[in-house]
Amino acid sequence: MSDAKTLPPALRGWTEREVGCISGVRDASHPRASSRVWELERADGCRFYLTISPSARMYERETFALRHAAPALGAGRAPQLRASSAEHLALLTTAVPGRPVNELPLTAAEEYEAHRQGGMLLARLHAAGDLTGRWRAEAEEALDAVALGTDRHLEEAGDRLTPAEHALVRRLAAELRIVGPLPLGFIHGDAWPRNLLWSEHAAWIDFERSRFAPVAQEFVRMACAVWADKPRLRAACFSGYGRELTPQERHALTCLAALDAVSALTWGETHGDPFVAARGRRTLDRLTTGVFA
Structure with a gap:
């Protein structure tokens, strides 16, 4: 996996404290300036997504949804929230198949x-x-x-x-x-x-x-x-x-x-x-x- 868009060092450090050492990073952003998403991979093949929300409101909405509503969809039917950072407006989630x-x-x-x-x-x-x-x-x-x-x-x-x-x-x-x-x-x-x-x-x-x-x-x-x-x-x-x-x-x-x-x-x-x-x-x-x- 290539480092197509630089992952800020502070966010990489935060991510690795949450899920362990990251061996690969891929830019997974949508083609717009406000989209900042990376697909991350550990050495054991486990994948995660790190998203920086475009606004505090969107960060709050997605955090709430992943904690209180999305689990109702069932295993593998929505991302699971592994960690969130209000300071960086960042959410770390599991990868969903498909x-x-x-x-x-x-x-x-x-x-x-x-x-x-x-x-x-x-x-x-x-x-x-x-x-x-x-x-x-x-x-x-x-x-x-x-x-x-x-x-x-x-x-x-x-x-x-x-x-x-x-x-x-x-x-x-x-x-x-x-x-x-x-x-x-x-x-x-x-x-x-x-x-x-x-x-x-x-x-x-x-x-x-x-x-x-x-x-x-x-x-x-x-x-x-x-x-x-x-x-x-x-x-x-x-x-x-x-x-x-x-x-x-x-x-x-x-x-x-x-x-x-x-x-x-x-x-x-x-x-x-x-x-x-x-x-x-x-x-x-x-x-x-x-x-x-």
């Missing part, structure tokens, strides 16, 4: 099974954790918080949207506030193929956006980025999940997709990512023609 499903040459049957098991694991995750006190309050207020950002997102989008699209997004954001009580749970927050691993079974990784929220929020990325082209994977996910979304949840998902589309279109064009921008544009087109849900 590779992201979007990187694998899966057969149709294998892809279906990966997404079915992914849905099954999300159902376990959503039922995990203690949904009381401030956690319940935050979950109940989550949709209002999303809707409050509408004006800022539309201002940033500017003339990337037509006047009719601006009006549509504003209407759906307003409806998001009155959609009614929805099932709540502990969501992964970034559930899509990049974070769904597959080998002999499925596993979820990267919990830095996890939180208590309406569970319908879990499915925005999949609905916007995957299910439009592969509706059978939607069926697979909810087969594993054990239920379909309620009518209120489906409407909330449509409203959330509109806000995600504006954010994706703006971010993609601003950061030179045509794939993210195209996802946002396509979602807006689907919403405008009424074929999203």
Whole structure:
């Protein structure tokens, strides 16, 4: 394993105090400046991942998830937290078998099974954790918080949207506030193929956006980025999940997709990512023609 990105000496020393001498280091970061992840290997072949969170909030979320919710997925279905350092915003976790499903040459049957098991694991995750006190309050207020950002997102989008699209997004954001009580749970927050691993079974990784929220929020990325082209994977996910979304949840998902589309279109064009921008544009087109849900 090569040292493609230098691991800070202080972090290497901390890691070796936790798990022993490291014989190999590989840069495993995503292709963005804020991503700092290394795959580590001991001489005995045991592998670990060291992640520096982009922010204190993400560090707190992932630490909480790995301690209190992810274990509900079962052995080998999520990373195990070996150590964490608030000083460095660092998390040291075990490696999970498999590779992201979007990187694998899966057969149709294998892809279906990966997404079915992914849905099954999300159902376990959503039922995990203690949904009381401030956690319940935050979950109940989550949709209002999303809707409050509408004006800022539309201002940033500017003339990337037509006047009719601006009006549509504003209407759906307003409806998001009155959609009614929805099932709540502990969501992964970034559930899509990049974070769904597959080998002999499925596993979820990267919990830095996890939180208590309406569970319908879990499915925005999949609905916007995957299910439009592969509706059978939607069926697979909810087969594993054990239920379909309620009518209120489906409407909330449509409203959330509109806000995600504006954010994706703006971010993609601003950061030179045509794939993210195209996802946002396509979602807006689907919403405008009424074929999203």
